[in-house]
Amino acid sequence: MRILFPPEKQHEEEQLLARVRQGEQVQHFETQRLAKDGRRIDMSLTISPIRDAQGHVVGASTIGRDIGERKRAEQRFRSLLETAPDAMVIIDREGHIALVNAQTERLFGYPREQLIGRPVEMLMPAPLRARHAGHRQGYFHDPRVRPMGVGLELMGLRSDGSEFAIEISLSPMESGGGEYATAAVRDISERKAVENRLAQYAEELSRSNQELRQFAYVASHDLRAPLRGVVGFAQLLKKRYGGQLDGEADEYLDYLVDSSMHMQSLIDGLLAFSKVGQDSGFTQVDCERLLKQVETQLRAAIEERGALVTHDPLPVVRGSELELNQLLQNLIGNGLKFQPGAQPKVHISARHTAEGWCFSVRDQGIGIAPEHRERIFEIFQRLHSSEDYEGTGIGLALCQKIVRHHGGRIWVESEPGQGSTFYFTLKD
Secondary structure (H helix, E strand, O other): OHHHOOHHHOOHHHHHHHHHHOOOOEEEEEEEEEOOOOOEEEEEEEEEEEEOOOOOEEEEEEEEEEOHHHHHHHHHHHHHHHHOOOEEEEEEOOOEEEEEOHHHHHHHOOOHHHOOOOEHHHHOOHHHHHHHHHHHHHHHHOOOOEOOOOOOEEEEEOOOOOEEEEEEEEEEEEEOOEEEEEEEEEEOHHHHHHHHHHHHHHHHHHHHHHHHHHHHHHHHHHHHHHHHHHHHHHHHHHHHHOOOOOHHHHHHHHHHHHHHHHHHHHHHHHHHHHHOOOOOOOEEEEHHHHHHHHHHHOHHHHHHHOOEEEEOOOOEEEEOHHHHHHHHHHHHHHHHHOOOOOOOEEEEEEEEEOOEEEEEEEEOOOOOOHHHOOHHHOOOOOOOOOOOOOOOOOHHHHHHHHHHHOOOOEEEEEOOOOOEEEEEEEOO
């Protein structure tokens, strides 16, 4: 029998037989034996005592199983484990660490000799340890793959006592007849720091935007009353004394009235701009019915120019009816305004896309040069003088803000002299 034992394993036989003489059954004892050609064979031995009629141990039976393939698979697994970019920790059902890789040593600051066989809870802060045992038992009761990013965010504890944010994924595995869990552990402390900074910036930006909206609302609202007085008195002066003064004075009066009216339009536009986003109670909006309302509101301009507003079938969308009304008013109104000559035409259509509903408002007007297609959506940006085309430079900025409030986007396709088509998307 001893010829089967490698030199360094010669002592095993006596140790194993001593255990069997005591009536113990030795199970799954892993060792090596020699083949006839001198090759070493990885073996798993089960040695059972043989008893006589009086129950005395009189011999032993040995069952040996070649586990070479399993050992080679385990070695390949260990090699893969060592090259993993994440810390890999394998634990048994009792929560004892069975295997770790080099990244675990670097991440937690322990040499692996101080980790193997120890409770995995040593790698987490004390407040988390008690409830982790229950989580571990629950996982082994229902083992399944749990990938990164599904809420398994914990805190890790380094050997120096410092804590850091970690994210883990879990995978069940079996080896040598036992059940294990493989945990991939990733340090996300830098990501958490970035997320916290971004959340702080977002909160500050939200607060700043709220203050800005409040300022715009208050400023425009409080300016309306005195401006109405200026406009009223300017119009009264022109009505009462127009033609009674010299030509230069009449020109000044006209300028005063026109400037006052323009300022009033600017303030009304600012007030409308500041209110976008305040209506968060979205409802189902029938765009066919909405377009009829807009046409009624633009009736004077449509009839004066002999304009034709046509449309394809339009859907029902979810949004703010007030804001969508403002959106269509501005786009259709611009389409009419920037078409010189009689009988301007504007066509509205909608089609369903991956983004939701994509609307288009097409005119046959003067068009827009490519270098101005982004600029026109900035507040107070005008491409033409007020003598050529009246306006405040707020309308398209208001449209963009409304579309963004609805989770969509707006853009224009146009060439000078070939009309413009404004597109905007609304989510389902």
